[in-house]
Amino acid sequence: MKIIRTVRGLRLWRKRHSSERLGLGFVPTMGAFHIGHQSLMQRARRSCETVVVSIFVNPLQFGPTEDLGEYPRPRQTDLALCRKEGVDVVFLPSRKEFYPPDFQSSVTVSRLGQHWEGAHRRTHFQGVTTVVTKLFNLVRPHRVYFGQKDYQQFCIIKQMVRDLHQGVDMVMCPTIRESDGLALSSRNGYLSSLARRTAPVLYHALHLGASSIRDGEKSSASVEALMQSYVQKASKAKIDYLAVCHAETLEPLQRAQGRMVLLGAVRLGKVRLIDNVLVKNQK
Numbered sequence: 001m002k003i004i005r006t007v008r009g010l011r012l013w014r015k016r017h018s019s020e021r022l023g024l025g026f027v028p029t030m031g032a033f034h035i036g037h038q039s040l041m042q043r044a045r046r047s048c049e050t051v052v053v054s055i056f057v058n059p060l061q062f063g064p065t066e067d068l069g070e071y072p073r074p075r076q077t078d079l080a081l082c083r084k085e086g087v088d089v090v091f092l093p094s095r096k097e098f099y100p101p102d103f104q105s106s107v108t109v110s111r112l113g114q115h116w117e118g119a120h121r122r123t124h125f126q127g128v129t130t131v132v133t134k135l136f137n138l139v140r141p142h143r144v145y146f147g148q149k150d151y152q153q154f155c156i157i158k159q160m161v162r163d164l165h166q167g168v169d170m171v172m173c174p175t176i177r178e179s180d181g182l183a184l185s186s187r188n189g190y191l192s193s194l195a196r197r198t199a200p201v202l203y204h205a206l207h208l209g210a211s212s213i214r215d216g217e218k219s220s221a222s223v224e225a226l227m228q229s230y231v232q233k234a235s236k237a238k239i240d241y242l243a244v245c246h247a248e249t250l251e252p253l254q255r256a257q258g259r260m261v262l263l264g265a266v267r268l269g270k271v272r273l274i275d276n277v278l279v280k281n282q283k
């Protein structure tokens, strides 16, 4: 496994390496790996000739009061996992290498980035689309792998790829969950033991909402009220949003019909959890 720390090094490697036959698969990450990341690497490994993973805690996607400083950085364990999963190249740039002092560009996806997470974390998605564009420009992948857990992020990057003709195939992989339903996240380690016990409440609420739609509920307001009252009864979590949305535009729906995504975010103490469930109802 090759570890590349510089932009120049990655460019040189990519110039020499043209895995055209089965393609180059790319897994962009911020490290602190869990089984969710591992499943992305495995999926890439199964379908691509070459697998590149990037590990970079991107400062542009953290707000001023967020956890950039504390974000876990277990580099040796992360690299060991990449080795185990047969990754070919790990791109591991420093902050200075990736954002030199005169860096001043950004990429914005306007409409999709305004709702939900975008409304709660104002500069987050611009930071994500900017770093992902830089990574795409350097790695030039054929296929890129993301988890469904960050559903809005996936939709925004997909839109960006389409709008900017970035020519990358986007693969969405299922959310990996603990046995009690909690979606794996590098930030779950911040949960106190009490918060950890109540954390699955978000997934259970979304699941309940999806079941009610499958059972014929057509009013999004009723589905949202059901999910809210579940969270309120089962925990002390503060709800940021629980919404029935169009699966592609992420616009809130009045009528629960067609391809939908139920999006949710709650706060348990200082920890913010997000999750989502896809549901379809053609009736």
Ligand code: PAF
Binding pocket: 028, 029, 030, 056, 058, 061, 128, 131, 132, 150, 153
């Ligand atoms: O999903 C993540 O881990 C990050 O947002 C990403 C896509 C690696 C960009 O920093």
